[in-house]
Amino acid sequence: MRLTVRQKIFVYIGLLVLIIGGAHIVTKQVYMETLFDQFRKDEINASYLNVPPEKQIDILKTYVSDKMQKFALGNWVVFVALGLFFSLWISGVLTRPLRKLVAAIERVAQGDLDVNVPVQSKDEYGKVIQTFNDMTLRLREAEDARRRLVADVAHELRTPLSIMQLKLENVQQTGQDVPPEMLLRLHDEVIRLSLLVEDLHVLSLAEAGRLSLDCKLLDLSARLERIVDDVKMEAEENGLELRFYSNTRPIMVMADVRRITQVFINLLTNAIRYTPEGGKISVLMEEKVLDRNAAYTCISVIDTGIGIPSEELGYLFDRFYRVEKARSRNTGGTGLGLSIAHHFVRAHGGFIHVVSESEQGTTFNVYLPLGKC
16 A cells, blocks of 8 residues: 555554553553552551541542652653654654655765665655656756767867868968968858857757747748759759659648758758769658647658668767768768757657668658648
8 A cells, every 4th residue: 555655644643642542551550450459558457447438538549649640740751752762763764765865965966966866665755756866867868968069069160170270370381372272161161160050059949949930821842842953953963863742732831931941951961961872862742641639741851872770760860960871971961950850840849750771761751730830
């Protein structure tokens, strides 16, 4: 039977009252029997027997009353001491989990997040301790994510900064005029840094739920057709076939045009980057898909690229994450594109589902609600 802390206190106090009350009754009964035996030995004699019965009763009352007053005082002192002792013991038993929790909280306050308090009950204390353990786990995960973010940002910033520093140092050492080609290269690196900082800023807003959306009624079919046309030249330059398939009639959704465009630009850019020459990229659009009693339009971006191992799919939308095969490629991006796409779709009330096999290609299914964003 699962008892709450309040019920445990009631049970413990009830048992304490019963024990003390029962002990008092028993000791009083035993003392009364002893008292009458003592009265028989000490008081019943020839002078006692010669007085009238009324006088005998008064003598008995006086004797018993005097003895019982002393007994009651001593009994009260003993039982108060026992009550205090057992109350202290009960309070120690009931507050032991709380003391462990307080000690763990103090460790967390000192910066030690590697804390886990054993859950030994299912009452309110157990729930609080379990919640505390979950909180420290999330704090550890957040701290790990922060450290990885700092390391990743430092890594991504190091390359363009090193290039600019090297070029500028060469110019200073040679003392020659700066050729336009060098300025163009420096400018490209500055643009790369600016885009990285902007992506990080937008991603931070999206993760914090503070991304503002300018939602308007949008013909998603027409918009996707335009996006595909915009990136088709890049696909053809890489020897890829890019096709768009959709229903003939418009599919209207409420969406932020700029954010949604960036979602599919990121997905198509990834597909082009990781699909070898001669491959094919298809964009399919379904008008209405029901999921959890909600209506969505589903846009699938399908490629015949290098694919993603199943063990890495769970990390695909993490910041700066790139599959192992993509990390050594010169064409690899910063690893922010999919994370940004994921958060933008979530901000619209949708979600992304990924299906992929290594060396077999990847399919990104983007579900956007047909209602308001």
